[in-house]
Structure formats: C-alpha cells, structure tokens
Amino acid sequence: MKRAENCVDAKINHIRFENDCLVFEFAKSKSLPDGGDHVGPWHVYANPHEPHMCPVLALAKYLFTNVGILSGKSPLFEGESQYSRYSNIFSKLINENMDELKQFGVKVGDYGTHSLRKGVATMVASGCTVSPPIGSICIRVGWSMGGVKDRYIKFESAGDHYVGRCAACLDQTTKEFAVSPPFFDYSPLPVEQRAQKRKEIGLWLLQRIPNDDSVSGPVLHLAYMCFATVCYHYEFLRDTLSPNSAFRSCAVFKDIPDYFLELAVVKYSWDIRSQYMPKLTGIPPHIAIMTELKQVKDEIANMKTTLVTNMRDELNKRGVGGAVQFVDITVARSIR
Numbered sequence: 001m002k003r004a005e006n007c008v009d010a011k012i013n014h015i016r017f018e019n020d021c022l023v024f025e026f027a028k029s030k031s032l033p034d035g036g037d038h039v040g041p042w043h044v045y046a047n048p049h050e051p052h053m054c055p056v057l058a059l060a061k062y063l064f065t066n067v068g069i070l071s072g073k074s075p076l077f078e079g080e081s082q083y084s085r086y087s088n089i090f091s092k093l094i095n096e097n098m099d100e101l102k103q104f105g106v107k108v109g110d111y112g113t114h115s116l117r118k119g120v121a122t123m124v125a126s127g128c129t130v131s132p133p134i135g136s137i138c139i140r141v142g143w144s145m146g147g148v149k150d151r152y153i154k155f156e157s158a159g160d161h162y163v164g165r166c167a168a169c170l171d172q173t174t175k176e177f178a179v180s181p182p183f184f185d186y187s188p189l190p191v192e193q194r195a196q197k198r199k200e201i202g203l204w205l206l207q208r209i210p211n212d213d214s215v216s217g218p219v220l221h222l223a224y225m226c227f228a229t230v231c232y233h234y235e236f237l238r239d240t241l242s243p244n245s246a247f248r249s250c251a252v253f254k255d256i257p258d259y260f261l262e263l264a265v266v267k268y269s270w271d272i273r274s275q276y277m278p279k280l281t282g283i284p285p286h287i288a289i290m291t292e293l294k295q296v297k298d299e300i301a302n303m304k305t306t307l308v309t310n311m312r313d314e315l316n317k318r319g320v321g322g323a324v325q326f327v328d329i330t331v332a333r334s335i336r
Helices: 004-008 055-065 067-071 082-096 098-102 114-126 134-141 147-152 157-167 191-206 217-232 234-240 258-263 285-317 329-335
Strands: 015-018 021-024 042-044
Touching: 004 082, 015 217, 021 055, 042 157, 055 067, 055 217, 082 098, 114 134, 114 157, 134 157, 191 217, 191 258, 217 234, 217 258
Parallel strands: none
Antiparallel strands: 015 021, 021 042
C-alpha cells in the first residue's frame, strides 16, 4: 500500500518479523522526505490460505534466491532504475493478459503501477461491511486527511494491524481470518527433543546463508520465519514453480529434511496456544466473537460425545442395552 519509491530505497534492516507479522519501517516518505510521521511501522501479514498471493512467501522466495541481501550491505532491490524496471514488468504483464482483461471491460491504459495502491486501498476500505477505520487506511497509504484530521488522528498500531490483515486478502467474514503465519511448532515432540530439533533447523539454515556472522539477529529471525513459510508451502512450491525458477536451485529449497516440513504449521486463535505459537494481532471484535462461538460449538460437540459414552458405560455396568443379547423374532416364535 506504500509508494513504490519507499520500497525501492528499502534495505533489509528496514524489515523485521515481530509476533505474527512482518514489520516495515521506511527511512523517508514522499510527503515527509526527512522522516517523521507516515514512515512506519507498517504491518504485513501472511496469507497461508492463498500462497500465490502471500507476501511473506513472496519475500522468502526473493531473499533465499538472493541471500547476499541478508548481510544488509546492499539495498533490498539491487541495481539501478528499479522503479522503471518494476513499471516495465507490470506493463508487460498487463499487455500479455490484455485479451482476457478486455472481457472484464478493461481498456489499454486503464492500469498502471499506481493501480495497485488504489486497488488495495479500495478493497480494504470497501471490501467488507466491517472494514478498518478510514483514518488507519489513510495513514497507511500516506494520504492527507486535511488539516484538523491530520493534526488529531495519528498512527495507532491496532488499526494498522487490522489494515495489514485485510491487505493480505484474508477473509474478514470468516473465523479463519485469525490465522497465524507458518511457524515451527515443537510442542508435539517429547520435551527432551524440542531444543535439539530447534537447534538443528537453525544450524541447517545458517549453513545455507553465506557470511552468516555478518547477519544481524533480527534478520536471522526474519530468515527463520521465512524458512518456516517455505516449509509449510513446500508442496505448493514444488508443484507450481516454473522448472526454470531460480528458487528451485537455491540452497534453502533443496534437500529439506521431511521432519522440517512436518514441524511447519499454522494455528488459529481457537487452538491451544503453545510457547512456539506467535501472538496473534490485528483481530477485530467480530472475529473474536466468531472464534468464541467456534469454541462453544466444539465444547457442545465434545459434551454430547462424552455424555453418550458415559451413558453407554453406565448402562453396560447395569446389564442394560449393549450387554443384552437380542434373539431373532423368528427364532423366538419357533421356540414357542
């Protein structure tokens, strides 16, 4: 949702993984080139339900294909004229699919790079009847709200968290909106194995990052969470990536042990929380209510099962029901 020039100038140290989302902080903004407000932090969420549009998976593929960026000594997007390059790639993509787009009434020239900002803002603001506050949307996008509103309506993380979840195309009308990013959950393992398995994954990843001693702690944690996302979506990537994709041949994607893939999971707000599960943020009240209803339904279902089981056990103890052997009526008549 931010301007392309913010992303062009970004470096890896402008990004970190905090709780359940990516956090971006930019050094400058078009309206405030020397810093100040409207430069972050901006929260970007995973979409495990739709991996083809998941920003965390996209970042993971990019970083592990260009692992040298993790050292922080170069821009996030290396090279010159990256804005022009992005614009040309976007135009090429639109032109290649123009025949299909024309069926939806799209004309040549209707879409440009700025359409992405406008489209996401429209979706977040109007795509649901319980959309985030318009103030949070305007602050996120960097739009002026006018003198008084700009003076009195300021950034607050709760609103931006909600905007971030919506911008990731998570469905605001379902309880699955409250989903975690992929992470490694060691809680199913025996207690004595958990620390060892976590260490094994960390060492395996470090061995595939050149000059890992020059990579900062926050960036290593970012790489760790990105790797969990790759493991969770491994089958999707294996089946859908182009045979010529550079990511297929990168060290992080090759020869991943099977048990790494098994440990990568996502959880929801109604799941039992383990120490490895990230704290979930950006959950609006209506989703919290839907989550509580889910828990109540589960408890009722368990109660019914338990009640039937207890009644059956009690009847069996008394020789009623299952303990009685019924005789076929035709046999009974013949005996009589």
